[in-house]
Amino acid sequence: MTPTPLPTTGRGKPRGRLTLAAAAGLSALVLVAACSGPPRAGAEGAFTLSAGTPAAKGELDSFRWATYAEPSTLDYISAFDYPQNTILSNVCESLMRWTPQLTLAPGLAEKASNPEPTTWVYDLRPGVHFHDGSVMTADDVVYSFGRQMNPDNGAAWAQVFQNVRSVSSTGLLQVTVRLAKPDSQFPQYMATAAGVVASAKGVRAAGKDYGTSGGLDCTGPYTLGTWSKGQSIDLERFDGYWGTKARTRKVTFTFLTDPSARVNAMLTGEVDGGYLIPTESYDRLRNSGAGTLYFGEGLSTVNVNVTSMKGALGDVRVRRALSLALDRSGFVRTGLGGVGSVTGSLTTRAAWAAAPEAVRASAFDGLTPTAQDLRQATALVKEAGATGKTVTVATSSIGQDVSLLATAVQAAGARIGLDVRLRTIAPNAFSALFTDPKAREGIDMFPETYYDSITDPLDLLSNFRTGAYQNYAGYSDKAYDDLVDQAAAVYDPARRTAVEAQLQKTASDRLLWIPVAEWPTSVFLNKRLTGAPTTIAYMYYPWAADVGAAR
Amino acid sequence: MNFLRFAARRLAEMAATLLGASFVIFGAMYLAPGNPASFLLSGRSASPDALKAINDQYHLDDPFAVQYLRWLGRVLQGDFGRSITYRTDVSRLLADRLPSTLLLVAMALVLVVVVGLLLGRLGAVRGGAADATILVTTTFAVGTPSFVAAVLLQGLFAVKLGWFPTSGTGDGLGDMLWHLTLPAVALALYLIGMLARVTRAAMLEILTQEHVTVARSRGMTERQVISRHVFRNALGTVLTTGGLIVSTLLICTVLVESAFSVGGIGQLLELSTTTKDFPTVQAISLIMVGLFMTVNLVVDLLHPLVDPRVTLGSRRSAV
Numbered sequence: 001m002t003p004t005p006l007p008t009t010g011r012g013k014p015r016g017r018l019t020l021a022a023a024a025g026l027s028a029l030v031l032v033a034a035c036s037g038p039p040r041a042g043a044e045g046a047f048t049l050s051a052g053t054p055a056a057k058g059e060l061d062s063f064r065w066a067t068y069a070e071p072s073t074l075d076y077i078s079a080f081d082y083p084q085n086t087i088l089s090n091v092c093e094s095l096m097r098w099t100p101q102l103t104l105a106p107g108l109a110e111k112a113s114n115p116e117p118t119t120w121v122y123d124l125r126p127g128v129h130f131h132d133g134s135v136m137t138a139d140d141v142v143y144s145f146g147r148q149m150n151p152d153n154g155a156a157w158a159q160v161f162q163n164v165r166s167v168s169s170t171g172l173l174q175v176t177v178r179l180a181k182p183d184s185q186f187p188q189y190m191a192t193a194a195g196v197v198a199s200a201k202g203v204r205a206a207g208k209d210y211g212t213s214g215g216l217d218c219t220g221p222y223t224l225g226t227w228s229k230g231q232s233i234d235l236e237r238f239d240g241y242w243g244t245k246a247r248t249r250k251v252t253f254t255f256l257t258d259p260s261a262r263v264n265a266m267l268t269g270e271v272d273g274g275y276l277i278p279t280e281s282y283d284r285l286r287n288s289g290a291g292t293l294y295f296g297e298g299l300s301t302v303n304v305n306v307t308s309m310k311g312a313l314g315d316v317r318v319r320r321a322l323s324l325a326l327d328r329s330g331f332v333r334t335g336l337g338g339v340g341s342v343t344g345s346l347t348t349r350a351a352w353a354a355a356p357e358a359v360r361a362s363a364f365d366g367l368t369p370t371a372q373d374l375r376q377a378t379a380l381v382k383e384a385g386a387t388g389k390t391v392t393v394a395t396s397s398i399g400q401d402v403s404l405l406a407t408a409v410q411a412a413g414a415r416i417g418l419d420v421r422l423r424t425i426a427p428n429a430f431s432a433l434f435t436d437p438k439a440r441e442g443i444d445m446f447p448e449t450y451y452d453s454i455t456d457p458l459d460l461l462s463n464f465r466t467g468a469y470q471n472y473a474g475y476s477d478k479a480y481d482d483l484v485d486q487a488a489a490v491y492d493p494a495r496r497t498a499v500e501a502q503l504q505k506t507a508s509d510r511l512l513w514i515p516v517a518e519w520p521t522s523v524f525l526n527k528r529l530t531g532a533p534t535t536i537a538y539m540y541y542p543w544a545a546d547v548g549a550a551r
Numbered sequence: 552m553n554f555l556r557f558a559a560r561r562l563a564e565m566a567a568t569l570l571g572a573s574f575v576i577f578g579a580m581y582l583a584p585g586n587p588a589s590f591l592l593s594g595r596s597a598s599p600d601a602l603k604a605i606n607d608q609y610h611l612d613d614p615f616a617v618q619y620l621r622w623l624g625r626v627l628q629g630d631f632g633r634s635i636t637y638r639t640d641v642s643r644l645l646a647d648r649l650p651s652t653l654l655l656v657a658m659a660l661v662l663v664v665v666v667g668l669l670l671g672r673l674g675a676v677r678g679g680a681a682d683a684t685i686l687v688t689t690t691f692a693v694g695t696p697s698f699v700a701a702v703l704l705q706g707l708f709a710v711k712l713g714w715f716p717t718s719g720t721g722d723g724l725g726d727m728l729w730h731l732t733l734p735a736v737a738l739a740l741y742l743i744g745m746l747a748r749v750t751r752a753a754m755l756e757i758l759t760q761e762h763v764t765v766a767r768s769r770g771m772t773e774r775q776v777i778s779r780h781v782f783r784n785a786l787g788t789v790l791t792t793g794g795l796i797v798s799t800l801l802i803c804t805v806l807v808e809s810a811f812s813v814g815g816i817g818q819l820l821e822l823s824t825t826t827k828d829f830p831t832v833q834a835i836s837l838i839m840v841g842l843f844m845t846v847n848l849v850v851d852l853l854h855p856l857v858d859p860r861v862t863l864g865s866r867r868s869a870v
Binding site for chain 2: 069070072073075078151152153154208209211212213228229230231232254255256257258260261262264265267268270
């Protein structure tokens, strides 16, 4: 429901959001198997997915980490984007925890129980200290969630709380959340920044400056140190941490907005590592000998999103024809630097980790074909009477994934009798396509990389519900809406994913977005350090605490 | 014209221009697609309540004229408002970042003036092979955009040779100078080439003039002739490009700061434009226009000192 289109605030240049920012996930099943997943070979080349990096061997005094942008604020209610979350996850903790394997585990709550469908009771871990030394109580949770729900705050996570009727402390260390109706997504979102608990006293004292200066007053293994605006943020190890102490005393995040500057800093050792490696730099880093580039299985898919059903794309046969004519493996080779796999599914395989084998098989059965079939595609266009009709695709120099995918769509159209026109949009304005219907006027489709914030396919599939924010094409189908509501109300993963498999089938048949590829996440570590997770868990898991000396 | 009256007139002109610029800047941001509230919520389905709260807080639903006048009134009191994306006072954001940008522009300016004048003078006086070399080098410099120069310098001096850091601003003056050297060179390169060529051309033109011949015939040494008559006269021409140089530096700093990840106001401007952070963009744009005009004013006031033929307020000085 609140899927984040990749980070936008980044900057005008390639990276982050629209760019194939990586978001990786790994199903628990695959993870347990080994440290190294199977190499994916194919037309797009070979790459290896790692479940993690070797465990740290010792302590480090400090390490430096690259992020592609400076966080605008570190207030947890606004933390929706890569740079904020990569840092914040080490300072502020949530009721639940997303593990490096992308499963749900207890966090600040020792136990989550669900006595009735509309009630969630969280029993808090005793003896947890905030960074100012005070002890966490249920009142802090009530206060922290209250900030998310207060409409005056315009919280990025407000939607997570849409079904919440009340949050109350039912004991010194117990919080009860009452819902207006059952909501299967809510307990999962408690592992994201939506579930962060900050000290009520600390937040009140900081007032309107909370998140932009001073401390964050949370419970994580690191405290917020010096923030040199425009340059870097230091985190200092928190000695009063309730869990395993961090292996590194100080972590410095440097904001390196330019992709080549970021990679150069990794090559020269000015920074020790970073997530979200620019695709065009994979080879440089791999061949440098400066360290190791890892990939992890992703929760990200690259799609061509349909934004208007008014033109030729209003006919599903035309959408199907474009999908059939698309050279997906060519795109993976050039647009993703060979690291990715073609897919006919809007959701990643990892998002189905909680589904029984049979359900997963049915979810991926008979989806959008990925092989090119120009003859059938041409016939479909002819049958729809769309030969020679115009389709406008937005493109931008924001990242080679965007421009190359738009070009691939144009090439596909040309071969099947469609007149696909590219409309180039300035990088700065490209983000407006996601947020502003006016900016989408006259555009039939655009490339978008999408990642899930939780390990649940509904995160993406609910986008096609009537009136949903990212339902760009204005798709509306009562039966689909009912299924979304049904899945949202079922807590049992097996039963829920069965409904979601039906949703996936419908979205696939209608081709509301054209799925193109799965895109893994990437992390670079130089020779000094190891221990960082390779999955998108770094958004909400205190990953920096695991990083330590490689030798 | 008396100096005070001249200065007062120019200040009044500056104020009027700033006012006009503020209107254009405000209007341009207003007309561009996208809404800061939606960037703030960044694609998440905002409840109507949340959207309304943000719109109320920043008065985004008010008519254009009301928004503009409210903003102008506050700016006149020195309050640039609160950044929408950074949720902090714009004046504080600027105070954090202005020093790096000013230092970077100052370093580049020194490089441009010293190296540009030196090369121009050398080319005009020496002629021959030296002149040819300088012509070729400056052609190359003028043809290299600052962001290309940034990539080249980074690749050679930071990654290959490891003499300088690849990016960042550094702490403390010494460290900052070291960090900002490559960005300053990238920023200055184009203007060094341009200034060298302007200086060279101006000097060559003056060299053929009568008073130079007269001075020579009076038995002055060539060195004296060049310094007192040729170079000094050429400086006037060069000075009139001062405004152009500074404005180019201010514009290009946006690209160079991004390429080297220098956390200055150029980089902040780029980011704020992307996110439609009205208050920040408006403040930075106004400051840039103000800096540009201040430099022009200083050039105008200095001009008569360098070139005695120019008087205050004459047509020539009002470039």
